[in-house]
Structure formats: C-alpha cells, structure tokens
Amino acid sequence: QVQLVQSGAEVKKPGASVKVSCKASAYTFMTFGISWVRQAPGQGLEWMGWISAFNGDTDYAQNLQGRVTMTTDTSTSTAYMELRSLTSDDTAIYYCARAGAVMTTHFDFWGQGTLVTVSA
Amino acid sequence: EIVLTQSPGTLSLSPGERATLSCRTSQNVSNTYLAWYQQKPGQAPRLLIYSASSRFPGIPDRFSGSGSGTDFTLTISRLEPEDFAVYYCQQLGSSPWTFGQGTKVEIK
Numbered sequence: 001q002v003q004l005v006q007s008g009a010e011v012k013k014p015g016a017s018v019k020v021s022c023k024a025s026a027y028t029f030m031t032f033g034i035s036w037v038r039q040a041p042g043q044g045l046e047w048m049g050w051i052s053a054f055n056g057d058t059d060y061a062q063n064l065q066g067r068v069t070m071t072t073d074t075s076t077s078t079a080y081m082e083l084r085s086l087t088s089d090d091t092a093i094y095y096c097a098r099a100g101a102v103m104t105t106h107f108d109f110w111g112q113g114t115l116v117t118v119s120a
Numbered sequence: 121e122i123v124l125t126q127s128p129g130t131l132s133l134s135p136g137e138r139a140t141l142s143c144r145t146s147q148n149v150s151n152t153y154l155a156w157y158q159q160k161p162g163q164a165p166r167l168l169i170y171s172a173s174s175r176f177p178g179i180p181d182r183f184s185g186s187g188s189g190t191d192f193t194l195t196i197s198r199l200e201p202e203d204f205a206v207y208y209c210q211q212l213g214s215s216p217w218t219f220g221q222g223t224k225v226e227i228k
Binding site for chain 2: 035037044045046047050059061062095097104105106107108109110111112113
C-alpha cells in the first residue's frame with residue numbers, strides 16, 4: 001500500500017535550518033506531487049507548499065517564500081522540505097502528503113509527521 | 121486567499137447521533153476542489169471526502185459530503201466511538217490551498 005515515511009524529530013536553534021525527508025513507496029513517484037503541511041502545537045493545519053515530482057514545479061505559501069525550498073529525488077522516491085532562518089514560530093509537526101503532479105483535488109496519503117522544535 | 125470558516129468550533133454529541141459540520145468559503149470554490157479530513161490526537165490527518173461528495177476508498181458510508189459554491193457540509197449519519205475527532209475542510213481550487221480551522225466532535 002502507498003506509504004510516506006518521514007525522517008525523525010529535530011531540535012534546532014533559532015536561526016538554523018532544518019531539512020525533512022519524505023520517502024514514498026508502492027506507487028510511481030514521478031506521476032504525483034508532494035505537498036507539505038504543518039501543525040503548530042494545539043493548532044490547525046497550515047499548507048506550506050507543493051512540488052510536482054513529474055516536472056519539479058513548485059508553489060509555496062507566500063508567508064514562507066524565501067525561507068522554504070521543496071525538492072524531490074526521483075532516483076530514491078524521496079521528497080525534501082528545507083526551512084531556513086528558523087524561529088520559535090516554526091515549532092510544529094511537519095507532514096508530507098501525496099498530491100497531484102499537475103492539478104490536485106485532495107491529499108490522499110500522509111506521512112506520519114516530523115516534529116521540529118526550535119529552541120535556544 | 122480563500123478563507124474557510126468551519127462551524128461550529130466544537131460539536132458535543134452522543135454515539136448514534138447525527139453530526140452536521142459546516143464549511144463556508146470566502147469565494148466560490150468548485151466542488152472538484154473541496155476536501156474533508158479527519159484527525160485524531162497524535163495522528164496524521166486522514167482523507168474522508170474529496171470533490172465535495174466523493175468518499176475515499178475505505179471510508180464508511182456513514183460519512184457523506186455535500187454542498188456547492190461557498191457552502192459545504194460534512195455529515196456523519198450515526199456517530200461511532202471512533203468518529204470523535206477533529207475535522208478539517210480544505211480548498212485546492214486556488215493557491216494557497218487553505219484549510220478551515222477545524223471542528224472538534226466530542227463525546228457529550
């Protein structure tokens with residue numbers, strides 16, 4: 001069955017960067033995209049952006065523009081999300097989710113989440 | 121940005137009762153691009169409904185979605201103990217792909 005397995009929890013200091021991975025299995029990676037969603041403690045879901053594993057197109061949430069980069073490695077069916085210049089506001093669980101390669105109507109499979117804690 | 125407003129914030133019901141959750145969008149959203157998710161504590165969200173009314177495979181038929189334009193509804197016909205959770209709507213018709221703030225369905 002389709003699985004997205006994310007990398008482990010991270011603790012970072014303010015100003016640092018974090019890179020979270022999301023390894024896909026049981027489907028043809030290049031025919032879909034990956035979206036990233038985060039959830040601050042006790043809060044709702046925030047969409048961060050999307051990358052097409054087909055052609056590398058990206059779309060980032062405006063409030064993260066310039067700090068976030070999403071990439072894919074089709075040879076390993078892995079997606080990555082890097083967030084730079086971290087602050088305490090970036091403390092959250094980060095999820096990857098399978099999306100469409102060009103258009104998307106929903107996120108059908110989700111990773112287990114990666115907790116990123118930003119603390120001095 | 122399309123804002124999604126879910127109501128009520130919390131719904132207190134008993135098992136066996138019917139739950140009706142509302143999602144209103146600040147602009148028209150095509151049915152094709154409206155989805156509903158369920159999230160339980162400590163778990164990732166799970167897709168329930170896509171394209172406003174299509175149940176994702178494996179989702180029980182007590183879950184149904186309806187609506188159009190700016191008003192969408194998720195209905196749980198008879199609540200089972202495992203249905204007590206937080207529910208989110210999402211629009212994917214216009215970037216950014218925004219979520220509602222969630223409705224918590226709790227046991228009365």
